Amino acid sequence: MKRTIFLVLIAIFVVMGLAACGGQKLECTDPIGCVEVAPDEPILLASSLVISGPNTELGLDSQYGVEIAIDFRGDVLGHPVELQPEDDGCNAEGGQTSATKIVSNPQIVAMIGTSCSGAGVPAAKIISDNGYVMVSPSNTAPSLTDPELHEAGYLRTAHNDKVQGRAMAEFAINELGVTKAAAIHDGDPYTEGLASVFSEAFQELGGEIVAFEAIDANADDVIAPLTTIAAAGPPEFLYYPVFIPLGSLITKQAQDVEGLDGVILAAADGVQSPSFLEAAGDAAEGMYVSGPDLGFGNEIYDKFLTAYQEKYGTEPTAPFHAHAFDATNMVLDAIEKVAQQADDGTLLIGRQALRDALFATSGMEGITGTITCDEYGDCADPKIAVSQVQGGEFVPIWP
Amino acid sequence: MSQRFKNIDYIGIVLWLFRAAIVVIVVWGTVSKLFLGQGNAYTATDWIDFLVAGLAQGSLYALIALGYTLVYGVLFMINFAHGEFLMSGTMTATIFVALPLSASGFLDANPILGMLIIMVVAMLVSVGVALLTERVAYRPLRRAPRLVPLITAIGASFFWQYFFRGLYGSALVPFPELEVLKGEWAVFGIAVLKTRAVVMVASVIMLIGLYVFIMRTKTGTAIRAVAEDKDIAALMGIDVDRTISITFATGAAMAGAAGILYGMVFRQVHFFMGFVPGIKAFTAAVLGGIGSIPGAALGGLFLGLFESVGPPLFLEGLGIPGAHQLKDVIAFTMLVLVLIFRPQGIVGERLAEKKA
């Protein structure tokens, strides 16, 4: 009896297999393979962002950005777009595992991620070696797009630390005319990178770095390090390119430290988000924040914020949702550009063609500015804007 | 026996070298800082600022450490979830009480009453979470080997952290700032931030209150009896389960109050806020001598001071860059040093075999 059941099962399988094989075929001519999306199948994207652990709000916020971009887009070439969210854990092993999982599914077209540069390094290698492509909304480490280290399938919409740190130094020296500055980082690659680049550029432009201090990211009391900085100068300009929790802590406590009362505060896009303004309150008034020109007041972004609030019940909790939104649109645009469509709706997406299309992205209008990719995958608008917090809002003032 | 002594000697020498090395580093750093002018030139006010910041932070650690010490005293168990009790109460009270009160203007109109309401709500929620945790995750394991409840405590810690994250979201919640607590007070000519002064005074009051509760009341006596020997206490007619629950509740209430003070000083709360202070408080409890209430208080203060004064004093003196980043290194090295000199902590009694 068992054997009969077995045979029947095999027969069913064979019939189904044959049925699925019928129909007209598109030929895949891409050197590194194609994704075939059947008529009733969705186009599958994956994300690998940090959605567990202490940095959760950063990655979840970006993931929401991706989801909203997909919602806004609707169907692409007659197919719905589906997201498979993965977790990069904000560490190298998380990046490796999630990337391995993604490349083991041949239906996934591209990946949005990773959140953290540390996760991005191994992920970029695996994604590239397997012919996939990734666009990171928040990796900023220079090494990822370094001509010697760049992996073929890696792009990002976030600003390279080299660009952003330098922009702030130029702004401080040329616009504000300060000569003595201090920088703080919290041991995260992003903040450490920005603080170092800023310090180098600031000194190069003729300024003096009176203190370069580090704080443990878990610290709650920042009075002691701030006192140290005050005693070292005191500086006229305090640059702390950290994330929201520590950023708002420093912003609020800097006023309480003697010698820092008149200091100019400045941070980077790690705090460029409404929830920072809410958390820091009045203390943030007058401080400078570098980052992409989010075009507050811009139509898409307003629509985006409304959708975000409606769908997730909160204001954006971190800054990189905008980059994630742009990254997703970049990918979807590229898919629309390169996908071949059969009469029955089957799509064939060449992986090399998709990569080429992504690297060829040029002049795309996104929330974060005009997106143009260079050959090493840096796509962010080279224009770094510096905004000032005025009346509880970011107001772009430079350039 | 003779062989044993020989070995102890050999190890003793290594330990002495270790102590000497740390002492030399500390003294060298301090001397080159204070007398040779290495690093930044601090004024007396700066040093006072470091001290006050350390004391304020330390009194918070002390309050949290009490919960560890109390629970450890009766159950000999490291309650890893203690920091989460703090977080749960603080987050809930901030979101449902402090923010609405502040928005309606009530808080600024009646700061003392308002803060008291917030604190009581936080304490109640913390107590609720603590009792639930004790009932579900610890009580069934009372007779199990001690590592088993440690694991459930770790599990409870993760559970509550991510439960409350799911409930309230992962965003930072600003804690309302009181108008009356802006600025500084001059105490004996020393300018102290008002929030810090309040934290220190409140902590001292709570510590004394707790001490009186444990030493002078009937319930406190019951707790001490259970800590001494559960079975004998039961024979004496003490309801052991109930007493243990009360101990958890007391510790959690302290944590809830500490959480609100924490919110007052740092003006922001989030779901991860309990984890690191929890570990620091555990360190403080051990530093002072785990199981002892004055020990927890002293341990907390010392830890706060080490963290605040240590980096500028001797790390900078040694010319180390980014000195404040290394405050945890100092804290834990000091812990090791203290424990080498006094394995039972600063004021702890020599623990009997079964307790250690």
Add this chain to the structure above:
Amino acid sequence: MSSQLDLRNAARVGLLAGVVTLGISAVGMLESFDTRDLIVGLLTLGQLVLFSAPFFAGYRVTLGEGKSDVGPAAVGGVVAGALTAVPPIALILLTLAAPNIRNSLVNVSPELISLLSLGASEVVGSLLLLVVMAVLGVAGAMFHILPDAIRKPLVSGLGWMLGFAILSEVSLNILRPVLGRGLMRALFGTKGITPLLAAIIFVAAIGLTIWWSKNGKQRYESRKAAMSEAQIKQSRRVSIGVGIVSLLILPIILGTYLTEVVDNVGLFILMGMGLNIVVGFAGLLDLGYVAFFAIGAYVMGILTSQGALGIGHMSFWLALPIAVGTAVLAGVTLGIPVLRMRGDYLAIVTLGFGEIIRVLATSDLLKPYIGGAQGILQIGKPTIFGFEMVKPIHFYYLILAGVGLAVFVASRLRDARLGRQWMALREDEDVAEAMGIHLVSTKLLAFGIGAAFSGLAGAIFSARLSSIFPHSFNLLISINVLSLIIVGGIGSLPGVVVGALVLVGLPELLREFAEYRMLLYGALLIAMMIARPEGLWPSPVTKREFHAAEEEEAMGGAQ
């Protein structure tokens, strides 16, 4: 009839199930689970969770009663099921009363409410939910009083089907290269399995269960009973051989992603073996075990990196003994100051040591040497006879060899003189010393050997990732390793493997729910320790101790 009491119990169980459902809903888990199909088009994970609550409440109510009658069971089921619905209904009505509640409870979204009210409007939906849950409660109660002959096959059919659907990732990855695309699409959706596959599994499981209980079990047992001593020995040898062969071909079956997961599990097994020596054998509670892992990884990184930080540019095999040796050295160095500390003092000092290493790795102080926050890049891959190991499958064999070595060493040590000394130390330090055991060397050996395995794991970890950052070496790793050896069964070698599979492998397969992974992980730790405090696969000694404790308790001998 004590129907009064029954109802009270039913009400309690029902409310409890309801509160749990409320919690799962309010943290957003239900909504997130609802996006995951189990059986495409028929059942999502969210629906399963929502509807199993009243079902189990009903089932649970009848559980204590033995095989009760239909009538009282039905009443109990209705009460339990209906009360399960009350807390979620309260949540639905709360959103009507306070539309702004979402400002505080961010996950109470319109989607969640519509899910809870089964797609209808709030009020109608609430009533609908009440009715549906009451019916499910009755179904649960009825299910319990079904005769075994029907219930057992049903349980196994449903269990296999749902288990398969929840872990569809595993079968998907195994079958993808084997089956054609058309077939795959007939059996699997983008998430979850198709109704066809569900039906096949359901029918097959029921068929097999019936067959097994009818004659399979008998036949197996009679054959087993007929075996002679030699045959038993031989069959054991055969199964060991089969085990080894299947370990060797495992990655080929599993495919890339699952092999990667197994690699992760393997590294944790390796660390677990080491920590098991320190905590399980010698009873020294170490909460900073990650330190040696980090040291192994960093030494390997610095010695083999092709980047700017690399010194020596050694090969993996040359650097490996140095990395392990450095870890051992660190283990012994840590061991000396803590020699006289006991129990929880030791725990906090080791925890501190782990934190010190992590902070130092991040610090600006050591940045010129080990990269600080920017980590070490371009770490060399191991090569064998000119063949470079890059893929998960290559590392699988490397890790397998490491684990094999660790198991061998640990099991030999356990049975050797040293192992018995450790165990004497664990039971009572003073008595052990009085017996002439050399405390210093025994303890230092435990720390050193434990650190060696961790250093080995770290070195492989570093080569596998090609880049390391201080972020990877946090307290969570120490906690994870400690949890897995205790969940597996303290002091037990197979326990380490089981613990790693459950605590590292399982969460990895549920990666898509990362948002709630830690929440589930925490709940899992609590549940497992309460259900089996001695661990999933305890060592014989622990088992005996637990039984002894139970007997004592039964005899009324306290303490």
